[in-house]
Each structure stands twice: as C-alpha cells, then as structure tokens.
Amino acid sequence: MRNLLRLTSVWVAIIGGCAMVQAQKVGEDITQAAQSFISLLTLEQKSQAVFDFNHPERTAWNHRAQSRVGLSLKAMNSEQQTLAQDLLRLALSARGFHKMEAVRELENFSASSSEKTNSVRGSDLYSIAFFGTPATSGKWGWRWEGHHLSQNFTFVDGQLVSCTPSFVGIYPQKMADESAKPRGFPLLENELSFGRALVQSLTEAQRKKAVLNIEVPKDIITQTKATLETLDTYQGISVADLNAEQKKQLGRIIAEYIGLVRSDFAINEMIEISETPEELIYFTWIGGVNENQECYFRIRGPNLLLELSNVQGNTRHVHLVWRDAQKDFGYQAMRVPASAASGN
Numbered sequence: 001m002r003n004l005l006r007l008t009s010v011w012v013a014i015i016g017g018c019a020m021v022q023a024q025k026v027g028e029d030i031t032q033a034a035q036s037f038i039s040l041l042t043l044e045q046k047s048q049a050v051f052d053f054n055h056p057e058r059t060a061w062n063h064r065a066q067s068r069v070g071l072s073l074k075a076m077n078s079e080q081q082t083l084a085q086d087l088l089r090l091a092l093s094a095r096g097f098h099k100m101e102a103v104r105e106l107e108n109f110s111a112s113s114s115e116k117t118n119s120v121r122g123s124d125l126y127s128i129a130f131f132g133t134p135a136t137s138g139k140w141g142w143r144w145e146g147h148h149l150s151q152n153f154t155f156v157d158g159q160l161v162s163c164t165p166s167f168v169g170i171y172p173q174k175m176a177d178e179s180a181k182p183r184g185f186p187l188l189e190n191e192l193s194f195g196r197a198l199v200q201s202l203t204e205a206q207r208k209k210a211v212l213n214i215e216v217p218k219d220i221i222t223q224t225k226a227t228l229e230t231l232d233t234y235q236g237i238s239v240a241d242l243n244a245e246q247k248k249q250l251g252r253i254i255a256e257y258i259g260l261v262r263s264d265f266a267i268n269e270m271i272e273i274s275e276t277p278e279e280l281i282y283f284t285w286i287g288g289v290n291e292n293q294e295c296y297f298r299i300r301g302p303n304l305l306l307e308l309s310n311v312q313g314n315t316r317h318v319h320l321v322w323r324d325a326q327k328d329f330g331y332q333a334m335r336v337p338a339s340a341a342s343g344n
Helices: 002-015 018-025 028-039 043-049 078-091 094-110 113-117 189-201 204-210 244-258 263-274 338-342
Strands: 127-131 139-146 149-156 159-162 166-170 282-287 295-300 304-310 318-324
Touching: 028 078, 028 127, 028 139, 028 149, 043 127, 078 094, 078 139, 078 149, 094 139, 094 149, 094 166, 189 244, 189 282, 189 295, 189 304, 189 318, 204 282, 244 263, 244 295, 244 304, 244 318
Parallel strands: none
Antiparallel strands: 127 139, 139 149, 149 159, 149 166, 166 318, 282 295, 295 304, 304 318
C-alpha cells in the first residue's frame, strides 16, 4: 500500500524519528509506573484493583454506563489519582490522553441526575484494573474504563504487545451551549469528517461497491465481545480500487484512530498496516453521506477492524472502536515469544 506507507513516513517525521529507536523498549516505562501506583494502594484498594491475569474480567470489557470491576478515581486519594492518570498518559499519545480526559469531563454535562444519584455515571467513576503483576517478565495487563471509554493494554516480557480493544464514545457530539463545552470539543470530529470526505469522493462506480443499501446498524456491529469474529471481511470497496488521493484519505482515518496510543507503538502498527496488500483492506459505508445523517463505516483488513457509528441521539452520539483479530488482549503474543511477535 504505497500511498499509506508514504503517509506513515510523513507521520513518523511529524511525531519524531526517535519513536522508532525507542520501539524495543515500549512497555518498560509503563510497567514501572504501574508498579509505583500499586505500591501506594492499601490492602483493600488492591483487592479492588489487582486480579489474576486469567481472571475472566480481563476480557469482559464494556463501555456502557454501569458499575464495573476496578478501583475508581473516586476511591483514590489525590496522589493515587495523579499516578493513575500519569499511567494512562504514558500509554497514550498526547492527543489520545486529551480525548480520554475530555470524554470523562463530558460526564459532568451529559449524565442525568438519576444516573448520578445511582452512582453509575460521573467523571470520578472511571476505574483502573490490573491483571497479573506488572513486571518485565511474564504477562500482565491493565484497563482504564468507564462510560464511553475502554482502553485495554497487554504486556508480555516487559513489552507492550496490544492496545486493543480500544473504544471511545461521546454524547452529545455537539453541544447547544458552547460556553459549557469541555476542552478539546467537539470530540471525534476528525474521525467522522474524514470518513464522510472519503465516501463523498467516490465515483458512482466506486459507491456501488462501498455503500451498502441496508439499514444503518444501531451501534458498532462487534459490540463488546472478547474475540473478534468474522465480519464480512471482503464486503465494501478494496483499497486497490481507490485512487491515490482516496488512499491518502483512508490513511488519515487509520492514523487518527491508531494515533490515540503512544507514538512508538502506533508507528509500528501503521507500518504493519501499510504493508498489507491493498486488495485485502476494505472500506464500507452504510447510511447517509452528508452531515447530520445517520451513518456507519468500517475499515476491515485480515486482522484490523475500525468501526464508527453515528446513529443514536439524532446523530450526535458517536461510538468508535479499534479491534485486531490477532492482537486483542495480547492473544497473538502469548502464542509466540515476545521477541518474535515484535520482530526484534
């Protein structure tokens, strides 16, 4: 995929070439930060935050407004809250952390009074959970989760091997009272507008392949399943059938999704995607192609899946998810040595 590879090279230059040099150490600093955080927990807090690696909760991710396993920000003191957020900041890009915090802050505006009373929604009800013992050998993982957020990280022998499933959602996507908006608002605008720009650029012949004339899904199709099942892998238009400019537009969508996570990991992911044969990656659109129309789109490769849904809440309720059929929860890396999985 020469055009995506070219985009990746530009992206690397913007972020900084040092990211590639650091790739071999991806995860060591996060491991140390996790150890520091856990060392500050009381025994009661540890019972809420630390579980066995094989605990079924590790893969039971969820983005809905509900009570959840883990230690919430509300249950931490100020020092612990700072370290928890520092840990998240290490795992994400600056832009990614900014988005996560803005989604969390939006809970103060969008949660109903009854939901706040029932303690299922609120900016302090985002939780951290560890699975296994953070160390530079063996396997462990951690999750940052709350309403409209679920970020899952897996480590094998000290190396970050997976940042998926990764879910971000927002409601309302646009606010009537602009003076009340949280920072970085509107959120998820790039992901939505980039997808819309791509579908609008398609010729009539291309649209016949890319745009499905079916009912718009009410949400992301894969939901919150632990494993990614076959999802019409070859339905839509393949990258091979796009022109050079359209391929760049597709690359911008992928980079925006994957750019949520820290740059050294994200760059490696982008390079891997860019090396995938063009005929094996598909773009699919369902719904209206103009602003304020219900829509859903996905980008699907042999392992990669990006989904975006903008249907609920009068097209002001956006959900997006990044999945990987091989890497979700570190499945691939646990089948082979970490050094082989990372290509080092």
